[in-house]
Amino acid sequence: MKKNIDDSVTLSDSISRWIRPEIRALKAYHVPPATNCIKLDAMENPYQWPESMVDEWLELVKEVELNRYPDPSARVLKESLRQTMSVPESAEILLGNGSDELIQMILMAVADKEKTVLSVEPSFVMYDMVTTYAGMRYVSVPLNDDFSLDVGTFLKAIEEHNPAIIFIAYPNNPTGNLFDRNDLQKIIDTATGLVVIDEAYHAFADDSFMNEAGSADNLLVMRTVSKMGLAGLRLGLLAGKPEWLAEFDKVRLPYNLNVLTQATAQFALRHQSVLDKQTTIICNTRNELFNELCNIESFQVYPSQANFILFRTAVGKATDIFNKLKDAGILIKNLSPIGGALEDCLRVTVGMPEENKKFLDALHEIL
Ligand code: PMP
Numbered sequence: 172m173k174k175n176i177d178d179s180v181t182l183s184d185s186i187s188r189w190i191r192p193e194i195r196a197l198k199a200y201h202v203p204p205a206t207n208c209i210k211l212d213a214m215e216n217p218y219q220w221p222e223s224m225v226d227e228w229l230e231l232v233k234e235v236e237l238n239r240y241p242d243p244s245a246r247v248l249k250e251s252l253r254q255t256m257s258v259p260e261s262a263e264i265l266l267g268n269g270s271d272e273l274i275q276m277i278l279m280a281v282a283d284k285e286k287t288v289l290s291v292e293p294s295f296v297m298y299d300m301v302t303t304y305a306g307m308r309y310v311s312v313p314l315n316d317d318f319s320l321d322v323g324t325f326l327k328a329i330e331e332h333n334p335a336i337i338f339i340a341y342p343n344n345p346t347g348n349l350f351d352r353n354d355l356q357k358i359i360d361t362a363t364g365l366v367v368i369d370e371a372y373h374a375f376a377d378d379s380f381m382n383e384a385g386s387a388d389n390l391l392v393m394r395t396v397s398k399m400g401l402a403g404l405r406l407g408l409l410a411g412k413p414e415w416l417a418e419f420d421k422v423r424l425p426y427n428l429n430v431l432t433q434a435t436a437q438f439a440l441r442h443q444s445v446l447d448k449q450t451t452i453i454c455n456t457r458n459e460l461f462n463e464l465c466n467i468e469s470f471q472v473y474p475s476q477a478n479f480i481l482f483r484t485a486v487g488k489a490t491d492i493f494n495k496l497k498d499a500g501i502l503i504k505n506l507s508p509i510g511g512a513l514e515d516c517l518r519v520t521v522g523m524p525e526e527n528k529k530f531l532d533a534l535h536e537i538l
Contacts, residue, residue: 194304228435239430241426241432249266252264252408258384263412292313325354337366341368344372345518347481384410392411396436399450404432405432457480460527467538469538
C-alpha cells in the first residue's frame with residue numbers, strides 16, 4: 172500500500188501511534204555522569220588489577236581474533252564459572268550480557284499480558300522495568316519497616332496472582348540485607364512458577380542458594396561478575412534445571428558474549444585470588460564505614476551483606492545532602508525521589524578507604 176503523506180501527522184502523533192503507551196510512560200534508565208567524581212553510586216569494585224596482571228592480560232588480548240564470531244555457547248568460560256561459582260553438576264548454566272540480559276531472556280520467554288511477575292518493594296528496579304518491556308503485569312509486596320520480608324503477605328500474593336516468575340535479590344538491592352533463608356524456601360515450595368534468586372552481591376554475603384540449583388524444579392540462581400570487579404565485561408550467569416535453561420537459551424541472541432568478554436573473563440577467573448582479596452578488603456571496609464555512619468546521630472543505618480550501605484537521613488534532608496556531596500565531587504545514589512519506604516534514603520557504595528574517608532569528611536562538613 173502506498174504511503175499517504177499527510178502533512179498534519181506530526182512526529183509526536185506517529186510516536187504515539189506506534190510506540191506502546193507503557194513504553195512511552197517509562198523514563199530510560201538514567202546513569203548520571205561521574206567525570207572527576209569519587210564514584211560511590213553504582214556498586215562497582217573500586218580496585219584495579221596489579222600491573223603485572225594487566226601486562227599479562229594485554230598479551231592475551233593481542234591473540235584474540237576480533238575477525239571471528241565468538242564461541243556461541245562460551246563452553247570454556249562456562250566450565251571456569253562452574254568451578255569458581257560452585258555450580259552443582261546437576262545444574263545447567265546460561266550466560267548473559269550482564270545479569271540484566273538474563274532477566275530479559277527469562278521474561279521474554281514467558282511474556283504474556285495475562286501473566287504476573289512478583290517481587291518485593293523496594294528491590295532492583297530492572298525487575299519492574301523489564302516486566303514492562305515484556306508487556307507483563309508487575310506486582311510487588313512491601314517489605315517490613317526494617318526491610319525484612321513479610322513472608323505471610325508474600326505467600327498470600329503468590330496464591331492471589333499465581334506469578335509466572337518471582338524475583339528475589341539475595342542480598343537485596345537497595346537495602347543490602349539477606350532475607351530469612353527459611354522464608355525463601357517456603358516461597359520456592361509454594362510457587363508454581365519459577366523463583367529466581369538473584370545473588371548479584373553473593374561475593375559479600377554469608378549465604379547462597381547455589382547448592383540447590385539443579386535440584387529444586389522451580390529454582391533458578393543468578394549471579395554476576397560485575398560486583399566481583401568485572402562490571403565492564405558484562406557477564407551474568409543463570410544456573411538451574413537443564414530443561415528450563417534450554418527454553419531460555421532459545422531467546423538468547425546467538426553471540427551475546429563477545430570475544431573480549433569471554434577471553435578476559437577466563438583470564439580473570441584464573442586469577443580469582445586477586446578478586447577474592449579485593450572482596451575481603453571491601454567487606455572489612457564496609458564494616459568500618461557502617462560503624463562510622465552509625466556514629467552520625469541523625470542517620471538510621473541499615474546492616475548490609477553487600478558492597479553498599481543504605482542509610483536514612485533526617486526527614487527532608489536526603490536530597491540536600493546528596494547535592495552537597497555532589498558539589499564536593501562525591502557521587503552516591505539518592506533514593507529519596509523514589510519515595511515510599513525509600514523516602515529520605517541514600518545509598519553509598521563501599522569505595523577504597525581513602526574514598527570513604529573523603530565521603531565521611533564531606534558528610535561531617537555538610538551536617
Ligand atoms: N541484580 C541486582 C540485584 C543488581 O543490583 C544488579 C546491578 N545493579 C544486577 C542484577 C545487574 O547486574 P549486571 O547486569 O551488571 O550483571
